[in-house]
Amino acid sequence: MEPDEDGPDLFVFHKAIQHHHIRSLTEGQKVEYTAGHGPKGPEAEEVIPM
Structure with missing residues (x-):
């Protein structure tokens, strides 16, 4: 994304x-999303489609 x-x-x-x-x-x-960091690097969390 x-x-x-x-x-x-x-x-x-x-x-x-x-x-x-x-x-x-x-x-x-x-x-809408919250940015985080996971095992693959930067990731989107709590993704809400508009």
Whole structure:
């Protein structure tokens, strides 16, 4: 995932997506998230599709 503001790209695990029926994101889809750091580097946590 590429943030709107400057910063590194973020890895997104499907389990971080906070929606019952959505398990993937489309390119360019807007989301809200918390930035974190995981085993693969920077990652998005608590991802909420808009």
